[in-house]
Amino acid sequence: MATQARRAAARLMISPAVILLLCWMIVPLAMTLYFSFLRYNLLMPGTEAWTGLTNYRYFLTDPAFFEALGNTLTLVGGVLVITVVGGILLGLLLDQPFRGQGIVRILVIAPFFVMPTVSALVWKNMFMNPVNGLFAHVAKFLGLAPYDFLTQAPLASIIAIVSWQWLPFATLILLTALQSLDREQLEAAEMDGAGALSRFIFIMLPHLGRAITVVILIQTIFLLSVFAEILVTTNGGPGTASTNLTYLIYAQSLLQFDVGGGSAGGVVAIILANIVAIFLMRMIGKNLET
Amino acid sequence: MARASSPQRRAVVTLAAWTAGFVIFFPILWTVLTSFKTEAEAIASPPSFLFFNWTVENYGEVMERSNYFRHFWNSVVISVGSTLLGLAIAIPAAWSMAFAPAKHTKDVLMWMLSTKMLPPVGVLIPIYLIFRDTGLLDTRIGLVIVMTLINLPIIVWMLYTYFKEIPGEILEASRMDGASLRAEILYVLTPMAVPGIASTLLLNVILAWNEAFWTLNLTAAKAAPLTAFIASYSSPEGLFYAKLSAASTMAIAPILILGWFSQKQLVRGLTFGAVK
Known part of the structure; x- marks a missing residue:
């Protein structure tokens, strides 16, 4: 019973959200794109000039760009592998009946609610610090030399911190998916003589396929923009050893005040993120049909 | 079993x-x-x-020395304010999409989601410059605006999936009985959707509370929420582990408790209904 007036009202009510998001998307994007063709440094106001593709040429041939790109991929890939594999294992474990299921669930999900700056600082100081960190104490106890995690292996350490934050998310989603699995199917397979491993490979894994895809895609979006963890722990260093694309662009624009170069980097980041986004949209779009 | x-x-x-x-x-x-x-x-x-x-x-020392309550209050204002503002914009929009879908509704939903995939660093400079020129830098209002916009797609989506589950016949019946559109949304839909709206609110407060890209880049001393306040501990002077821990505990405790209540909604909200 959709009358003319009702349809008009519907359109009217949806418009604030649409207009706001449209502005939020178009205005800054257009500005970024425009700045990326300018020579524009905040320290030298009044010297803005059109430079064509110069910013892109500098940004894309900068060795720091390739290192940041590599670091970004390592960070995203490393965290994805750890959280998905860990999430499946933990999901399988927590799906079993045991005493105190509710409490353990609460313990496992907790890191997801810790703000990034807190988890980065806690890991950096209280665990990874080579003198006073808990790991250093343990190393001393075992008679080993303490290891300076954030200097010796900055990227790996950041991967560990970020994985700790995202493991709960992966676990929770995979556990939710496991719980919707038809128990009778598993029992039937068991009665037909399927071992635990083949039950996992042929029944559980296909059932989890969609949840795993969702975990990978959603995490990728967030992981491409990891920022606070790097800012707080290593500042991208030593050198650019733990600089990802987000941090590189931040440093270029707000630390070196190079608006033009930073904008060119921003455009590159947007293009890369879009490649990921296309896959995610297709996936969620398919879900919308059902 | x-x-x-x-x-x-x-x-x-x-x-x-x-x-x-x-x-x-x-x-x-x-x-x-x-x-x-x-x-x-x-x-x-x-x-x-x-x-x-x-x-x-x-x-005691953390609270005394660093104006902890101001930062705490900033966090509350920014996360709750942006969520309420977002709900006010999103409820009518989600109603339209769920109960009066048009040909392009699905496209609009997908497009809204796509704005969420814009990497924040890609628009950092324009937002920073706009904020600098309009005096919004380091103000709570500025951050409320940004948080509302970055979470609006999630709010609309979550509400949409919840509204979808409410039978449209009930709304139709109220309309037959002569309820106006405003009455329909305010007195019929909203009460039925309270659980959905509540979980949307909860999840978005959590997301906004923990957001640490815009809060770090757009605030300094005045409007800094807890995320930025904690980050100021990254350059230590002397012995500070216990104080860092106290500040951290206070920053995460409220949201940890809220978060534990919202486990179920978290899955649904963050996967845009793809996993329930």
């Missing part, structure tokens, strides 16, 4: 699960414990786990 599980197997599972839960939770537990130590005990080697002189003086 028809499947028989032997007591031994059950014991192993219980032990393994509790160990995993403990290990994952340990950094948080350790932070909370350290917050009750003195600075000297916090870095003592070997560290004591439970047997130290419990003290709450760190909490």
Whole structure:
């Protein structure tokens, strides 16, 4: 019973959200794109000039760009592998009946609610610090030399911190998916003589396929923009050893005040993120049909 | 559970699960414990786990020294404010999409989602410059605006999936009885959708509370929420583990408690209804 007036009202009510998001998307994007063709440094106001593709040429041939790109991929890939594999294992474990299921669930999900700056600082100081960190104490106890995690292996350490934050998310989603699995199917397979491993490979894994895809895609979006963890722990260093694309662009624009170069980097980041986004949209779009 | 599980197997599972839960939770537990130590005990080697002189003086010192409450209040205003503003914009929009879908509704939904995938750093400079020129830099209003916009797609989506589950016939019946559109949304839809709206609110407060890209880049001393306040501890002076722990505990405690209530909605909200 959709009358003319009702349809008009519907359109009217949806418009604030649409207009706001449209502005939020178009205005800054257009500005970024425009700045990326300018020579524009905040320290030298009044010297803005059109430079064509110069910013892109500098940004894309900068060795720091390739290192940041590599670091970004390592960070995203490393965290994805750890959280998905860990999430499946933990999901399988927590799906079993045991005493105190509710409490353990609460313990496992907790890191997801810790703000990034807190988890980065806690890991950096209280665990990874080579003198006073808990790991250093343990190393001393075992008679080993303490290891300076954030200097010796900055990227790996950041991967560990970020994985700790995202493991709960992966676990929770995979556990939710496991719980919707038809128990009778598993029992039937068991009665037909399927071992635990083949039950996992042929029944559980296909059932989890969609949840795993969702975990990978959603995490990728967030992981491409990891920022606070790097800012707080290593500042991208030593050198650019733990600089990802987000941090590189931040440093270029707000630390070196190079608006033009930073904008060119921003455009590159947007293009890369879009490649990921296309896959995610297709996936969620398919879900919308059902 | 028809499947028989032997007591031994059950014991192993219980032990393994509790160990995993403990290990994952340990950094948080350790932070909370350290917050009750003195600075000297916090870095003592070997560290004591439970047997130290419990003290709450760190909490007092953090609050006294650093204007903790201002930052806490900033966090509350920014996260709750942006969520309420977002709900006010999103409820009518989600109503339209769920109960009066047009040909392009699906496209609009997908497009809204796509704005969420814009990497924030891609628009950092324009937003920073606009904020600088309009005086919004380091103001709570500025951050409320940004948080509302970045979470609006999630709010619309979550509400949409919840509204979708409400039978449209009930709304139609109210319309037959002569309810106006405003009455229909305010008195018929909203009460039925309260659980959905509540979980949307909860999840978005959590997301906004923990957001740490825009808060770090757009605030300085005045409007800094807890995320930015904690980050200021990254350049330590002297002994500070216990105070860092106290500040951290206070920053994460409220949201940890809220978060535990919202586990179920979290899955649904963050996967845009793809996993329920």
